[in-house]
Amino acid sequence: MLFWIVTGCLTLVVVATLLRAQFRGGEQARPAAAYDLDVYRDQLREVERDLERGVLSPADGERALTEVSRRILAADAALKNATSAARGARRGPLLAIVTAVALVGGSFAIYLELGAPGYGDLALADRIEAAQILRSERPSQEIAQASVLESPPVDAAPDYVALVERLREAVEARPDDLQGLTLLSQSEARLGNFAAAHVAKARAISLKGEDATAQDFSEYADLLVLAAGGYVSPEAEQMLERTLAMDPQDGAARYYYGLMMSQTGRPDTALRIWDQLLREGPMDAPWIAPIDAQMPDIAMRAGVDYARPTFGTGRGPTRDQIDAASDMSPAERMEMIQGMVAGLSDRLATDGGPVEDWAQLISALGVLGDLDQARAVFDNAMEVFGGDPTAIDMLNRAADRVGLQ
Numbered sequence: 001m002l003f004w005i006v007t008g009c010l011t012l013v014v015v016a017t018l019l020r021a022q023f024r025g026g027e028q029a030r031p032a033a034a035y036d037l038d039v040y041r042d043q044l045r046e047v048e049r050d051l052e053r054g055v056l057s058p059a060d061g062e063r064a065l066t067e068v069s070r071r072i073l074a075a076d077a078a079l080k081n082a083t084s085a086a087r088g089a090r091r092g093p094l095l096a097i098v099t100a101v102a103l104v105g106g107s108f109a110i111y112l113e114l115g116a117p118g119y120g121d122l123a124l125a126d127r128i129e130a131a132q133i134l135r136s137e138r139p140s141q142e143i144a145q146a147s148v149l150e151s152p153p154v155d156a157a158p159d160y161v162a163l164v165e166r167l168r169e170a171v172e173a174r175p176d177d178l179q180g181l182t183l184l185s186q187s188e189a190r191l192g193n194f195a196a197a198h199v200a201k202a203r204a205i206s207l208k209g210e211d212a213t214a215q216d217f218s219e220y221a222d223l224l225v226l227a228a229g230g231y232v233s234p235e236a237e238q239m240l241e242r243t244l245a246m247d248p249q250d251g252a253a254r255y256y257y258g259l260m261m262s263q264t265g266r267p268d269t270a271l272r273i274w275d276q277l278l279r280e281g282p283m284d285a286p287w288i289a290p291i292d293a294q295m296p297d298i299a300m301r302a303g304v305d306y307a308r309p310t311f312g313t314g315r316g317p318t319r320d321q322i323d324a325a326s327d328m329s330p331a332e333r334m335e336m337i338q339g340m341v342a343g344l345s346d347r348l349a350t351d352g353g354p355v356e357d358w359a360q361l362i363s364a365l366g367v368l369g370d371l372d373q374a375r376a377v378f379d380n381a382m383e384v385f386g387g388d389p390t391a392i393d394m395l396n397r398a399a400d401r402v403g404l405q
Helices: 002-026 032-053 058-114 124-136 141-147 158-173 178-190 194-211 214-227 234-246 251-263 267-280 288-302 319-326 330-351 355-368 371-384 389-401
Strands: none
Touching (some): 032 058, 141 234, 194 214, 214 251, 234 251, 371 389
């Protein structure tokens, strides 16, 4: 309400100022040509009286009458022009009123169409809370799939379509055939039947049980997202979290997790995840092109002036490097790890970085035996990523590995 009151008052002041100037401009004084005309007429009468009294000779009187008459005609023409201009000026206020009404009404209509009346500014905590509500209340996989328009059939060879149909019949006859289910899932995906593909994939994962790999869950999540038309449902999110718990470096899962964050009001988190994927590369990874296409919009929504990084800049010490350092002599291990840890620590302190960087720094500090510093880094990272459950889980696992918990 305060916004409307202030805006309305400012608008009235501006419009009133413009109208006042127009009205004052319309209040014209008597034109100067009218005074000149009065003077010339008096002169004409004076000449006529002088002729009657014989003060002027007929020749001088005729010349005087001619000159005064000429001036009267010129003054009369000037008076007519001034009168026309005054009439135009009197029409100015009416035009100003019409213009003011059109501007105010048009501005209000545009704001109602493009603006957000009654929508106040939100603090960061409120935005995060709103994003969490949106994330928890978003549609399920079933609802999302039902809303997706049916895609035109994939142009496949008749022989291949017939082969897939026989595969469907074989799997239906042998529902516990793991190899058949795996092939069916891949074949349905190639035909664009993503809903059928993820059903077959789910059955294959169920048969594998504890032997199911991170890649299995990543592929399942991929099929769920494709079946929902690019939407990351709660069911797909569960598969992504399971994938990342088993393999935090899975590129497809990280891409889709960033996409989910973008769809649920957290473009800042999506930007951080996708930026790291761009930095790691490789250039031909399947998620690079869609990230490039969406990054400008994500950066704008996150309020970041984003510059695309180059591929393969690295994130500091890898897990393999840390494990290799464990087999070195104490002096060699110190020399190798301290250099990497110092560079990584400096970069995180100045530029920040993804959760993977923080987790690796915690692990490296644990190898060095600097548990106090590892604890300080862990506490700092928990504050930075407090709103990201996946990041918190990754940090907790890194802390467990070095004995902080």
